[in-house]
Amino acid sequence: MTPSLSRQRFTWSTLLALLAASLLTACFGRATHDDAAASWYGTWSVAPQDYNEPFPTPLPPLVFSNQTIRQVLRTSAGGKEVRVRFSNVFGKAPLKIDGASIARAQSGASIAPASSTELKFNGQPSVSIPAGEELWSDPAALAVEAETDLAVSLFLASDTPASTQHMFALRDNYVAAGNALATDTLSNPETRTSYFFITGVDVRSSARASVVVAFGDSITDGVGSTPGSNRRWTDFLVRRLRAEGNIGTVSVLNAGISGGRILTDVMGPKGVDRFERDVLGQSGVSHVIILLGINDIGFASFVPNQEVSVEQMTAGLQSMIDKAKARGVKVLVGTLLPYKGAAVAGTSYYQEAHEPKRQAFNAWIRENKTLDGVIDFADIMKNPADPLAILPAYDSGDRLHPSDAGYEAMARAIDLALITSKP
16 A cells, blocks of 8 residues: 655645546546446336226226235346336325335246345335335346346335226236245236336446337237237337347337327326326437327217317327427337227227328328438338228237237338437
């Protein structure tokens, strides 16, 4: 160890030498250290919904008490550390989380042995999240790869009514008795098909990444795809991006809500209200792909007093485009898919009188000069023999939502150059 300098020997030349050494360390030592250059990027997300929303019918009351909820999700980008966003956006009282962990998921309700990593909040193992708010966990030292399954577990010791959820997880999640945060395989768990109280996972990486947020309705949410198989169009897009191998790191986040619309609260908040949180609030967001509006048209077929004009729809969409552009986020918009013959719960969703509205909305998108790109999903998905209907090979069966093959075709329709360029 170097002896300390005495007052007599502490000269201006010594001070300058020490300052120079300090600056060299700062400039060169930090610049070559991966951790110092690392940033947070979103790798998975869902858009929060109100469990107690009354439409289409109220869900039965659900209360968690002395239970562990284990929820499985799939990453789109990898990193050296992770953090999890917990949400009480729709809670009416503080959300008390008595413990949480993250691990590498295996099959079913199992996690990889020795992979469970405790999540803390400002250094503490528990936290209370105020009503209406979201909170990130502290960084956790769990290295993850792209396209891998993680399991986030949270323990709720006291009575906790379901409030903030994402309705369609399109995979099984699990609820077990007691504190089972570190248990490798849950014993006799209940199965749930929604996400509760989690809305995002970030990874920390030194590699610069593009983060693409897909903002839409049930077609972005993946309804019609095979549950548990990761076959939404966003999943196919992740696989396609990774297969390219020479375009850098690109993460794709899903912010779809089934039933979502541009202008009206129905299933989830209206698009113009949630855009700030669900798109612009994502870590590292650089691009957004918007596919929204078919429910603004279709719901008017069977829900009273739901009619909106094309001008109202385009004004709402343009307001979101403008917000994104003001933040330096590139904006791509998809045209609305054909849906002739579609029905919901036995009630006609498609009406011939509403088709001109879809055509006019799509024409506005194609001609919009403020966009960074247009993805013509309508053209890709139409049946050439009946252009107002979806191609049978791409139809899940309801003439509205694509099948697995249809979602793959949507992902193929996206020009990758539009989402790999810097904003």
